[in-house]
Amino acid sequence: MSIQDITDDAGEDRGFKRGTPNTVFHIDDVHKSFAGLHALSDVDLSVHEGETHAIIGPNGAGKSTLLNVCVGRLKPDRGAVVFDGHVLTGKTPYEINQVGVARVFQTPEVFPDLTVLENVMVPGLSKKHGHFKFSPFSSFRKESALQDEAEHVLKSVGLQAQLTDNASSMSRGDKRRLELAMGLIQKPRLLLLDEPTAGMARHDTNATIDLLKQIKEGGMTKVIIEHDMHVVFSLADRISVLAGGRIIAQGTPEEIKNDPRVKEAYLGDEEV
């Protein structure tokens, strides 16, 4: 798709676009400003069922803002986000979660006073029983099936040796893996990840790439915001490039690699 196509597309239709038949997640003409700064302008994006779609772009491009709009943390000034027929715009993060969307933030958001295992059981319980009240914690013990599941998920992210550790004592890289486990236990149909390997050593990054590849085999749709090109090109089926709050290119990894606009956007940042 050329930049002209994108511009024309955004201009011609301000309503919902249903996209291709297997489009399951759709960002339609999203705008978001912060005190006059256009963090996102005319953002259109279609994600196909089961695909891993990477959103890349230099620092300050608007990637985290876009993710926050998708998960209901920020209200766009204009436009809509639709998942599987559900309009997510205007819904609370909890409501968005309930239609099968989970997210892993750039800054790990774990419960520091809980153990690693408990951290994964909280979103598991929330998914099972709806709104979850944080006391009494003793109810965790009754949830033995959930505990087994949590242990299984923690094993899959390589944290099986740290089940009883307090989350506050973990390294940043381990917290990232814990947050990934907290997303996975919800068995989401769409997983949104903001730089899932940020703060990880190369070895852990590679382990996370392998894990995300396995998840892909299970058919989960993923949107991944990522700065690390090794991760992007290892995982993405398609890539959208954000720069200055606008989508400047979309395509397969090969197309993006060879796109002069992308190279230009990254000048002085890092090599694509």
Ligand SMILES: Nc1ncnc2c1ncn2[C@@H]1O[C@H](COP(=O)(O)OP(=O)(O)O)[C@@H](O)[C@H]1O
């Ligand atoms: N809450 C906010 N208030 C004001 N400006 C913000 C806020 N969040 C992001 N921005 C600005 O919006 C732009 C995009 O930021 P961000 O989405 O974090 O970019 P990225 O994740 O691509 O690095 C930046 O110029 C940033 O300073």
Ligand SMILES: [Mg+2]
């Ligand atoms: Mg960011």
